[in-house]
Amino acid sequence: MKISVNNLSVMLQRRQILQDICFESAAGQTTGLLGPNGSGKSTLLRCLAGLPPTGGRGVMLDDSALFTMSQRTRARKLAFVAQHADTEDSLRVEEIVRLGRTPHRSAFSRWRADDRAAVDRAIEQMHLQALVDRCWHQLSGGERQRCQIARALAQNPSILLLDEPTNHLDIQHQLELMLLISELPVTVVIALHDLNLAANYCQQLVVLNAGKIAACGAPENVLTPALIQSTWNINATVSDPLASNMYIQFSYRQRRPLPDRPVSTG
Template sequence: MTASDLSVDGVTLTAGARRLVHDVSLTARPGEVIGLVGPNGSGKSSLLRAVYRVLRPAAGRVRVDGADAWSVPVRQLARTVAAVVQDSGTEVDLAVSEVVAMGRTPHKRLLSGDTPEDTELIESALTAVDATGLADRPFDRLSGGERQRVLIARALAQQPSLLVLDEPTNHLDIRHQLEILGVLRGLPATVLVALHDLNLAAYYCDRLYVLRDGEVTASGTPADVLTPRMLAEVYGVASEVAVHPRTGTPQVTFLPGEPVPAVPAGVDHPVS
């Protein structure tokens, strides 16, 4: 597993007459963990779909290692990019180990069986997400959290150089949220991940892009981006942000019931 370079250049996405994302640009350098944050409906999932080639841009380009992701053959791209999506609709009558083995498909010839290397990668992926004990269980009888871990294992078995994840901590308990994000943080791959939990994003991501109404409203390190001003303007909440004394990363504390501070007109958030 290596790491890819991702460049999203001026991407606009539409659905009929509705604009989902407008003129969004971002970069992910090899080995970085890049977080997408923003309210519901801000365009995070749509942007990810353009990267893993489900939603074609109406304008702009997505480049992986310099190549237009929409011009590369699908099978070739699948050797580089893996995705874990929300509501994947994966309802299959397969054992967990067979679902994870599907991640090896882009690297194999049609109808070829698993090699010893495939088996090792499948077992390693299951171990990484604490799902070894689920290997023989029917996938369609798992809980939501168990399914999520298995789908992440499938993506890990794919050995991508760019891993794209849409809310990978959904359905997971706190322990598994931390373990999964720790695994992603330790990969020798580039990671683009949408997250709702801002404190998790602050701890595990190198840089953040804040989306609102389909546009990037701020970007930079978590310390640059996660400010009470940004949270008031983008999320409409009052908050305090401090540096945690042990982790050294920003920690957001929301202040329910307190008035949302006014944001001065004409003041921009950092975009880098």
């Protein structure tokens, strides 16, 4: 399923958060949202999910306007994992993942084989088998992140929206998660801070700066030293973009030298 944004603007408390946002993520494509802190990534993801402040206006799923859909219909089509997703402390991991099946079941419907299969598959994909009976308050930050992503996967969405899902994950789980996401047969829009992860696991990048799109396209065309310098104010060396693994090395010089430290006499 394709997701597209057309002339999306958001103003909150007289401050322009997003301005004239236009892009499209094709069916099955992984699109990375990049940008400095405060550039509008989280707000844009909330808009794509049909949440306030826009309620889905300006967003299309294939040829259907998101804001016209019921909450159940939206939840069957897309899943959203917020940056600081939380849940009831007493819930166990398996119970949290089972919540992902809610859009597919009525209030009194029985638990079906396809529900069980979707939950088991999501738990396995996020390597949570050993944690299924552990309560939310007993989980580490990384385990909570994996649990919420498993809940989203259990929805069997056509579109998956993720706000900085690699936060709190160690290197192994970061790479495993990005590989899994890149291989899912769904459309993914994911906010990231790690440019190297974005370059190697996303097919398209959208770079935000001060609420506007600074660049949009394939990683090798977007992540240039000039773009990185103008957006993040750091110098960067980019490996051959046609190589199998694109690599970006950063360097930063402080504008002002640190004050001299007093010489210790002790």
